[in-house]
Amino acid sequence: MFAQASHPTLLIPGPIEFDDAVLTAMSHPSQSHVGAPFVQTFGETLTMLRKLFLTTDASAQPLVVSGSGTLGWDFVAANLIEPGEDALVLHTGYFADSFADALSTYGAVPTQLKAPIGARPTLEQIEAALNEKNYKIITITHTDTSTGVLSDIKAISELARRVSPDTLVVVDGVCSVGCEEIRFDDWCLDVVLTASQKAIGVPAGLCIMMMSGRAIETFEARKSKPGSYFASFANWLPIMRNYEAKKPSYFATPSPQLIHALHTSLTQITALPMEQRFKQHYEVSRYVKKSLEDMGLKQLASEEAAQANGMSAVYLPEGITAPELLPKLLAKGIIFAGGLHKEIATKYFRFGHMGVSVTNGDLGHIEKALSALKESLEACKK
Amino acid sequence: MFAQASHPTLLIPGPIEFDDAVLTAMSHPSQSHVGAPFVQTFGETLTMLRKLFLTTDASAQPLVVSGSGTLGWDFVAANLIEPGEDALVLHTGYFADSFADALSTYGAVPTQLKAPIGARPTLEQIEAALNEKNYKIITITHTDTSTGVLSDIKAISELARRVSPDTLVVVDGVCSVGCEEIRFDDWCLDVVLTASQKAIGVPAGLCIMMMSGRAIETFEARKSKPGSYFASFANWLPIMRNYEAKKPSYFATPSPQLIHALHTSLTQITALPMEQRFKQHYEVSRYVKKSLEDMGLKQLASEEAAQANGMSAVYLPEGITAPELLPKLLAKGIIFAGGLHKEIATKYFRFGHMGVSVTNGDLGHIEKALSALKESLEACKK
Missing domain, CATH: 3.40.640.10 (Type I PLP-dependent aspartate aminotransferase-like (Major domain))
Structure with a gap:
């Protein structure tokens, strides 16, 4: 199996990380x-x-x-x-x-x-x-x-x-x-x-x-x-x-x-039932969104039923912009995406959680991303 | 460098063989x-x-x-x-x-x-x-x-x-x-x-x-x-x-x-002058076309100046069709293409000579293809 060279973990709403x-x-x-x-x-x-x-x-x-x-x-x-x-x-x-x-x-x-x-x-x-x-x-x-x-x-x-x-x-x-x-x-x-x-x-x-x-x-x-x-x-x-x-x-x-x-x-x-794949993405998404909420971060999608399970679009705390946050995350080996909606582009970021990063927990992508985010937000506040 | 698995040599007018x-x-x-x-x-x-x-x-x-x-x-x-x-x-x-x-x-x-x-x-x-x-x-x-x-x-x-x-x-x-x-x-x-x-x-x-x-x-x-x-x-x-x-x-x-x-x-x-690349393709093409002529095969393109340098489209000898010839070539590890022009599709074949198969003579693709063709034509005549 092809061994992927060391590279930052890509957790944007696509392209995603690929299986070897x-x-x-x-x-x-x-x-x-x-x-x-x-x-x-x-x-x-x-x-x-x-x-x-x-x-x-x-x-x-x-x-x-x-x-x-x-x-x-x-x-x-x-x-x-x-x-x-x-x-x-x-x-x-x-x-x-x-x-x-x-x-x-x-x-x-x-x-x-x-x-x-x-x-x-x-x-x-x-x-x-x-x-x-x-x-x-x-x-x-x-x-x-x-x-x-x-x-x-x-x-x-x-x-x-x-x-x-x-x-x-x-x-x-x-x-x-x-x-x-x-x-x-x-x-x-x-x-x-x-x-x-x-x-x-x-x-x-x-x-x-x-x-x-x-x-x-x-x-x-x-x-x-x-x-x-x-x-x-x-x-x-x-x-x-x-x-x-x-x-x-x-x-x-x-x-x-x-x-x-x-x-x-x-x-x-x-090879696995699609139901299992849907469930994995739903559960990881709920976990991610709960963790983000615990950091005081709010989803753009206000209603829970209207929140995507393959990504999270998240408002930044007052006073922190995406161009400040994203390089700090990159320094920790995590790539998130900035905002795309013109009216509020710098005020939020996007975190993709799809594919192997979700289905293969052994990769540790989600935990690594959440820790890096928490630390980077704290660094931004200083 | 990635070692390509053993595979038949693809000499059609694209896709071509790729460098490792x-x-x-x-x-x-x-x-x-x-x-x-x-x-x-x-x-x-x-x-x-x-x-x-x-x-x-x-x-x-x-x-x-x-x-x-x-x-x-x-x-x-x-x-x-x-x-x-x-x-x-x-x-x-x-x-x-x-x-x-x-x-x-x-x-x-x-x-x-x-x-x-x-x-x-x-x-x-x-x-x-x-x-x-x-x-x-x-x-x-x-x-x-x-x-x-x-x-x-x-x-x-x-x-x-x-x-x-x-x-x-x-x-x-x-x-x-x-x-x-x-x-x-x-x-x-x-x-x-x-x-x-x-x-x-x-x-x-x-x-x-x-x-x-x-x-x-x-x-x-x-x-x-x-x-x-x-x-x-x-x-x-x-x-x-x-x-x-x-x-x-x-x-x-x-x-x-x-x-x-x-x-x-x-x-x-x-990395090399384009002139050199043009010349390599021209010379290999002339060599291929001369070798085909020596086998008694005629190009579709009648006039020499109108013959492509990256491929040859070649009439088959009377009595041999592309569907007979191509499997014999494949058995020898060479893939040519059949005809594409509706009016004469079974009466000719196409041989691509581009890229590494031309610029990297050490691969031996051209010689291998010409030998396989000669032998396959003889086998068809039997």
């Missing part, structure tokens, strides 16, 4: 993207994604394309909604603004339903909004990485199916897939998009998605062509179906090394 | 995409790309984004030409059709200038075409990977500047950057787009581009917004400028591991 076996897979010798060995690996990877998303519906379709989570917005905006059609964008932080920009780029008309920083739109507000217009899609940021606010995608999906049954339910799961409970089939989700470098535990470079059969039917019923070439379901769906059926296929060259790393991580993740 | 140091860099421990160490690495990588493309013009701009070479077409189509504007697409194989599709997706109007398989449009034909319409861009596939046809981008650029000076000269250099002579400044090129997994010698997963100041001015003078969100210069140019100035910046998460691998490969490549 996953990093070793990144160095896989070169392979043809259409040769039998790689086709087998990619096919198995797509099938394992079905387990990760808890779907057994054969009409659901996984997709993995070189890019980032952002590319997932283009896939949604260019394939599942047509120019002039309406999208309801639930806003719990920075990332809803960006998703709305992506939708506008391809001609869709986003309406944002905003909440104050740290809060989320209520189900009543969402119901009222859904009754106002004929929305083609509703988008939900599951965990908004800028605020640590967790959305209740189960309740929102149930609501949408009840009051606006034709609206596709689209989840931005960039910071949630692999650490938050997501039940693709049971919760009737239509799209969950994510990226490799967060709770899936693979270096950045992959856009990963799961689409429902209903989402694909919606795509197939488009009157206009997809608005993107690289992010076109027309170009990629046949490729994904072929790879999963172990048939070579070509649209654009995938990255064998990143796919091997994803295969390695998914093999580890799906 | 490059593969080791793929396993770099996790880093924040906005932390000082990674910002330094990414910044240096962008600066080294200027050397690779032989540009010292400060107004030129390198760009590296997670994706593939295909994403480069989206960047061109969504940023450098507007809906309704004309593009002249020079056709030397499969990839021109795809580039034309990408242009159409964003509303541009491609006109293809085609040549028979193995040939390329003549300068006279190109001049006549440029005189017919007011083309916003002319696109040239430098090496068409489906046919092994090399275009004379220097002569075409000179011609375009003379007869249609406002037309941007766009080169698809996916299979040429790092092995064919390209002089970005001297030849007045406006865009060269490529990918990581060919002659640059880095695993797949990166779209790499160089744009001229003139291309950027053309983008800035757009009347309409860019047609893509993920492939938008508006979103990425500020990020690339910041990274090169060693300032953290965020639009979408880059892949630190792939960027480290690119940094490693570019450090190796730019």
Whole structure:
């Protein structure tokens, strides 16, 4: 197994720390993207994604394309909604603004339903909004990485199916897939998009998605062509179906090394029940948040049910700014992230707790981070 | 140094065989995409790309984004030409059709200038075409990977500047950057787009581009917004400028591991004069093509000057098909690619000779491949 060189422990809301076996897979010798060995690996990877998303519906379709989570917005905006059609964008932080920009780029008309920083739109507000217009899609940021606010995608999906049954339910799961409970089939989700470098535990470079059969039917019923070439379901769906059926296929060259790393991580993740993984992340998150509270620190996400389990976004004590705190933590070998929400960027910090840092307690990442934080805060006060 | 496991030698027109140091860099421990160490690495990588493309013009701009070479077409189509504007697409194989599709997706109007398989449009034909319409861009596939046809981008650029000076000269250099002579400044090129997994010698997963100041001015003078969100210069140019100035910046998460691998490969490549690299690829290519000729095999590219130096696309002898030949080669530890051009796909094969397989003769890849080919052809005849 590849021994990682000594390096500061990265506890930001992605990229996260990677397992040795996953990093070793990144160095896989070169392979043809259409040769039998790689086709087998990619096919198995797509099938394992079905387990990760808890779907057994054969009409659901996984997709993995070189890019980032952002590319997932283009896939949604260019394939599942047509120019002039309406999208309801639930806003719990920075990332809803960006998703709305992506939708506008391809001609869709986003309406944002905003909440104050740290809060989320209520189900009543969402119901009222859904009754106002004929929305083609509703988008939900599951965990908004800028605020640590967790959305209740189960309740929102149930609501949408009840009051606006034709609206596709689209989840931005960039910071949630692999650490938050997501039940693709049971919760009737239509799209969950994510990226490799967060709770899936693979270096950045992959856009990963799961689409429902209903989402694909919606795509197939488009009157206009997809608005993107690289992010076109027309170009990629046949490729994904072929790879999963172990048939070579070509649209654009995938990255064998990143796919091997994803295969390695998914093999580890799906070896245990997903419930266990959700529980581990929940318990560590509660422990972290309790410890932070004991240090007198307050979450941006005010309500407990709205607090993400893969990260914490935390207000700094009065008089201490993130640019003062973060270098002190780095000196102790811990990397946290600064604030991302423009209005309050220097007033808070973000602590990612996902993947091996949570599931492998022997690494000691969480305890080390909490101690370093406590000491650094005290040093800041002096 | 990471010891690559025993594996068949991959000699297709990309992905290619990778240097051990490059593969080791793929396993770099996790880093924040906005932390000082990674910002330094990414910044240096962008600066080294200027050397690779032989540009010292400060107004030129390198760009590296997670994706593939295909994403480069989206960047061109969504940023450098507007809906309704004309593009002249020079056709030397499969990839021109795809580039034309990408242009159409964003509303541009491609006109293809085609040549028979193995040939390329003549300068006279190109001049006549440029005189017919007011083309916003002319696109040239430098090496068409489906046919092994090399275009004379220097002569075409000179011609375009003379007869249609406002037309941007766009080169698809996916299979040429790092092995064919390209002089970005001297030849007045406006865009060269490529990918990581060919002659640059880095695993797949990166779209790499160089744009001229003139291309950027053309983008800035757009009347309409860019047609893509993920492939938008508006979103990425500020990020690339910041990274090169060693300032953290965020639009979408880059892949630190792939960027480290690119940094490693570019450090190796730019340590020697580019002239030497061009010469090595030229000489090995001439040797390969002479050896193939001695076996009675004919190149698809009929004219010597139109034969790529990073690969050979070769007709099989009458009565032998690629599906018969390739498994015999694999049994001898050599992977070539089958045909890609639909009309003649089973009648030819493709042999990539780029990167370490060319520059590091000690590996013995080329000799091993030629011997395996000779023996396999004889076995097919029995």
